[in-house]
Amino acid sequence: xxxxxxxxxxxxxxxxxxxxxxxxxxxxxxxxxxxxxxxxxxxxxxxxxxxxxxxxxxxxxx
Ligand SMILES: [Zn+2]
Numbered sequence: 001x002x003x004x005x006x007x008x009x010x011x012x013x014x015x016x017x018x019x020x021x022x023x024x025x026x027x028x029x030x031x032x033x034x035x036x037x038x039x040x041x042x043x044x045x046x047x048x049x050x051x052x053x054x055x056x057x058x059x060x061x062x
Pocket of ligand 1: 004005006007008009027028029032
């Protein structure tokens with residue numbers, strides 16, 4: 001059997017997997033995987049990085 005990496009319960013035949021820098025982890029349910037992600041802050045980077053702010057050139061009157 002495959003033990004859950006969070007609660008050590010049996011993951012069953014189709015464990016919930018999570019790819020981490022240290023390897024692939026197995027969880028018994030989506031809840032355990034979500035908690036592990038939250039605890040370890042494993043998040044995909046946010047896609048909405050609006051860093052292309054319009055460079056408004058202000059005309060400086062002399
Ligand atoms: Zn579990």
